[in-house]
Amino acid sequence: MRSSEVAQPNRRQFLSSTAIALLLGSTGRGLGETIAGSPPWKPFDASPPQTLGSGTWYFLTPDEVRTVGAITERLIPADELSISGKDAGCVEFIDRQLAGSYGSSERLYMKGPFQPGTPEQGDQFPLDPRQRYRLGLASLQAHCRETYQKAFADLPPEQRDQVLTQLQTGAITLKDVDAKAFFALVLQNTMEGFFADPIYGGNKEMVSWRMLGFPGARYDYRDYIDKHNQKLDLPPLSIAGRSEWRVKD
Amino acid sequence: MPVSKRLGGAAFAALVVAAIPVGAQVTGDAAFSQVEKGRDLAVLGDCAACHTAPGLPPFAGGVVLQTPFGNLVAPNITPDIETGVGRLSLQDFQSVMSKGIGKGGYHLYGAMPFTAYTKVSAQDNAAIWAYLQTLEPVKNKIEPNQLPFPFNIRASLIGWNLLNFTQGEFKPDPKQSPDWNRGAYIVEGLGHCGTCHTPKNLIGGDKNSQFLEGATLQGWFAPNITADPHKGIGAWSEDEIVQYLKTGANRFDIASGPMAEVVEKSSQHWSEADLKAVAVYLKAGRNGEAKAPAPLPAGDKLMAAGQAVFADRCMGCHVATGAGVPKLFPRLAQAPLVNSDDPTTLIRVVLAGSRAGTTRAASTGPAMPSFAWNLSDQDVAAVLTYVRNSWGNAAPAVSAKDVASLRTSLQP
Structure with missing residues (x-):
């Protein structure tokens, strides 16, 4: 019984899939293209990163925005090194990622069968990130209202830290999602938002890059190869440029 | 099946190749070399730049020239009777090249650079004409004149010619070297470099006092190619000019845009002697003598x-x-x-x-x-x-x- 659950193709499946492959292989004209001379080139040809404009929310509801803000503010608190994750735009980043292909797991195989995998196999969830946020935030809210008679965002910072720690360790259970996995997802996305290029909504004014001394999206260091043991202090550079590009008045 | 078809095609191609020398012998070596000379001259003058449109047979016309006055379309110059130049004689062609006047006496627009082609010798025109006769006639009807009123009235060109056109074959300057004279003949004549590189007056004629000093057309600026050391190619050696025209690149620059087409279709095929001659002529040309302006301060x-x-x-x-x-x-x-x-x-x-x-x-x-x-x-x-x-x-x-x-x- 056990062995039949594992996705081992039987003889019939193997034969039919081979037949389909042969059929596609023989009738398709193929996507290949013969290029003679120099490779093709078109004016204005570019594949810029896909970004969503600021000033509006694309996936999160106002209530969810408040909750995610209250979480990211505690995961990366404002301190002497930097502003908080919330102030750096992590909520905007998460909102835009959920609205895009990441949120719908567009680039993942999502047809199942779903079963627990090894840690090396990564996410094996049937839910995509949008569903995990929607259900996870609602469950977290329900837990806080039940336990503290308050929304998560209205809890004092210490209490929020306590709830987050309980999520992280699995000390509390959420109704619709795995608490530990939900915490791990939000932590992961918050870090991504804090350190990704500002064009994606987070890392406002390259705050994390300035904190680390990371010079940003540069690609040519030939002029620095011979400068051994010197502090270069290169200002960070975003895909969208940097403030030095602007004409100073 | 496809394999045998392809073999058939190759065999056919071999037949065609074999047929060319046979045909040449029939019409005689002199005629053959006349056609070959015409073919080389057609490349030198880059006739295909305007008369061969992408996707259409060679010289069947169809390239649209955007001028400040409206669009002109280069005609079909294959020997097709109805839609090409099949009814024209050598004399008609000579009149087109040297006077800008078509069969029946109508005036050509300056987009056909007869203001430069007038310098081409009658012998060279005869060779080009002989070559054009050997082309496959292609049926491709073209209405060259797509200008709006009043520019579409060809009679207006009589006045235009008075102002902008000096008819006459190239006269060598005996004080200059043969290389210089050959270069001048190419640059000022068949090469029609000034069509892009010479600034235009309000009615689209060449400002001859600013010959080759650079001009804007079709959204590109064709740079100054005089010997001016600042704005022109004064810093380029003769060898570097040759290298640019032959390969499209030298240590200064790489041809792109319309000049890339010129290099691809025309100048890379020029003879070494012609390349050298053009370099000699351009290097010996005027150098503007305009003082280079001062750069903006670094603190700007x-x-x-x-x-x-x-x-x-x-x-x-x-x-x-x-x-x-x-x-x-x-x-x-x-x-x-x-x-x-x-x-x-x-x-x-x-x-x-x-x-x-x-x-x-x-x-x-x-x-x-x-x-x-x-x-x-x-x-x-x-x-x-x-x-x-x-x-x-x-x-x-x-x-x-x-x-x-x-x-x-x-x-x-």
């Missing part, structure tokens, strides 16, 4: 912003000193195009990117990527202003308004 705000953009977006290829990488990334320091008063080509290349011409000698065809998605009008203006005023360059600042208007016209 636009320059400072431009320097930052250059460091982040341009330096990887064009390097910090603007020296580029020979034959791969054009040199920006002391480049004629960079120092031109008119920044049209520079703006265009930054916005749309550009592809180098590919020749047999330099087949890589390196391309500059488009920066339209990444740089604002102000960014482009700043970086070009910086490039035009660094490393020995000096040219007027570029305004964000110029960038915006070219952006709109190129990408409506």
Whole structure:
């Protein structure tokens, strides 16, 4: 019984899939293209990163925005090194990622069968990130209202830290999602938002890059190869440029 | 099945190839060499640039020329009776080339550069005509005159010719070398370099006092190719001019845009002697003697912003000193195009990117990527202003308004 659950193709499946492959292989004209001379080139040809404009929310509801803000503010608190994750735009980043292909797991195989995998196999969830946020935030809210008679965002910072720690360790259970996995997802996305290029909504004014001394999206260091043991202090550079590009008045 | 079809095609091709020398023997060696000479001259004059449209048979016409007055379409010059030049005689052709007057006495528009072709010798015209007779007649009806009123009235060209046209075959200058004279014959005549490189007056005629000093057409600036050391090619040696025309690239520059087509279709096929002659003539030409302007000061705000953009977006290829990488990334320091008063080509290349011409000698065809998605009008203006005023360059600042208007016209 056990062995039949594992996705081992039987003889019939193997034969039919081979037949389909042969059929596609023989009738398709193929996507290949013969290029003679120099490779093709078109004016204005570019594949810029896909970004969503600021000033509006694309996936999160106002209530969810408040909750995610209250979480990211505690995961990366404002301190002497930097502003908080919330102030750096992590909520905007998460909102835009959920609205895009990441949120719908567009680039993942999502047809199942779903079963627990090894840690090396990564996410094996049937839910995509949008569903995990929607259900996870609602469950977290329900837990806080039940336990503290308050929304998560209205809890004092210490209490929020306590709830987050309980999520992280699995000390509390959420109704619709795995608490530990939900915490791990939000932590992961918050870090991504804090350190990704500002064009994606987070890392406002390259705050994390300035904190680390990371010079940003540069690609040519030939002029620095011979400068051994010197502090270069290169200002960070975003895909969208940097403030030095602007004409100073 | 497909394999045998392909074999059949190859066999057919072999037959065709075999047929050419047989035909030549029938009509005689003299006629054959006359046709071959005409073929070379047609390449030298780059007739195909206008008379061969992409996807259509050679010389069947159809290339649209956008002029400030409206569109003109290059006609079909295959010997087709109805739609080509099948009814024309050598005398008719000679009249087209030397007088700009077509069969039946109508005047040609200056888009057909008869103001230059008038210098072509009658012998050379006869050879070109002999070659055109050997082309496959192609039925392709073309209405060349698509100009709006009043420019579509050909009689207006009588006045135009009075102002802009001096008829007459090229007369060698006995005081100059044979190379110089051959170069002048090519540059001023069949090569019709001035069609793009000489500034135009209000009615589209050449400003002959500014011969080859650079002009804007079809959204490109064809740079100054006089021996002016600042805006022209005065710093190029004869060998470097030859190298540019033969391969499309030298240590200063790489041909792109319309010049890439010229190099690909025409100048890479020129004889060594003709290339040398053109280089000798251009090097010996006027050098403007206009004093180079002073560059903008490095402390200028636009320059400072431009320097930052250059460091982040341009330096990887064009390097910090603007020296580029020979034959791969054009040199920006002391480049004629960079120092031109008119920044049209520079703006265009930054916005749309550009592809180098590919020749047999330099087949890589390196391309500059488009920066339209990444740089604002102000960014482009700043970086070009910086490039035009660094490393020995000096040219007027570029305004964000110029960038915006070219952006709109190129990408409506």
